[in-house]
Amino acid sequence: MTIAILDYGMGNLTSVKNALAHVGAQVAITADPALVRAASGVVLPGVGAFGEGMAHLKSLGLDTLLRDEIAPSGRPLLGICLGMQLLLDESEEHGRHDGLGIIPGRVRRLAPPAQTPPLRVPHMGWNHVEATGADTLFKGLNQNEAFYFVHSYVAVPDDPAAVAGWTEHGERFASALCSQTGPARVWATQFHPEKSHRAGLALLENWLEEVRSC
Numbered sequence: 001m002t003i004a005i006l007d008y009g010m011g012n013l014t015s016v017k018n019a020l021a022h023v024g025a026q027v028a029i030t031a032d033p034a035l036v037r038a039a040s041g042v043v044l045p046g047v048g049a050f051g052e053g054m055a056h057l058k059s060l061g062l063d064t065l066l067r068d069e070i071a072p073s074g075r076p077l078l079g080i081c082l083g084m085q086l087l088l089d090e091s092e093e094h095g096r097h098d099g100l101g102i103i104p105g106r107v108r109r110l111a112p113p114a115q116t117p118p119l120r121v122p123h124m125g126w127n128h129v130e131a132t133g134a135d136t137l138f139k140g141l142n143q144n145e146a147f148y149f150v151h152s153y154v155a156v157p158d159d160p161a162a163v164a165g166w167t168e169h170g171e172r173f174a175s176a177l178c179s180q181t182g183p184a185r186v187w188a189t190q191f192h193p194e195k196s197h198r199a200g201l202a203l204l205e206n207w208l209e210e211v212r213s214c
Contacts, residue, residue: 001212004039006066007031008056010082011045012194019194023205031060041211042070046082050091050107050153053082054099063100071102074183076211084177084188085155093153102186103179105157113170121170122152129165129191135178137164137187139206145199147191149175154190165189185210 003025005016017027020043028035036042044066046053057063070077079087088099091107099107113119126146131138138145154173157163164187165176177188187207193200 001040002026002028002038003041003043003208003211004036005029005043005045006036006057006062008053008060008062010048010053010056011080012047013045015192015194016043016045016080019201019204020208023201023208025208031062033061033065036062036065037069039075040214041076041078041208042066043078043080044083044086045080046086047150048082050082050085050093050099051095051097053086054097057086057100067100067102071184071186072182074185074214076207076214077102077184077186078207079177079186079188080194081151081190081192084190085153087177087186087188088155088157091153102184103155103157103162103177103188104159105155105162107153107155110152110154110169110173111171115170119170122150123169124150127167127169127191129167129175131165131176132163134161135164135187136210137176137178137189137203137206141199141202147175147189147193147196147199147203149191151190155188167191185214
């Protein structure tokens, strides 16, 4: 079983690879469509701006591969941070940009928190994720486990049932998604499981179990 981590110039690929390898996955960092098609599961990581991320995916033909082949095939797909946001229809980050449209919804800026003293945006550091229990991604973890975040924008799915986890930072936002409409088997986290120590490794192990079950 090989996991393909998409190399499109927008992520800390080594950290993701090391975390997946730690929980028993055979991992390939690649932009080769043939290797991606052959993989048992696909990870779309990402750090940076939405528009730039989409431009890089398109330049490599990975946008159509994900949207038209990987997602419809039922191949397990995991988006991380920017990778989660790219799965949605559109983003308002630095103007309007089309996304992959794999999960219906949009991406908007995290609302400026109103606390005194104010919470900061970007939202950086450890914060709790309230698991909804609607998915196995958080199996064996506390309902309010802490994970590591670095982001200024949040995903707003059209279907609230797609939310697998919620987090508070001045507002309540979706910090994990699970969409299994039709054949598609898609998961996503706004936080970085590869930087979240024990909890992050456990979550990645749970995702690998989903990959093995296919």
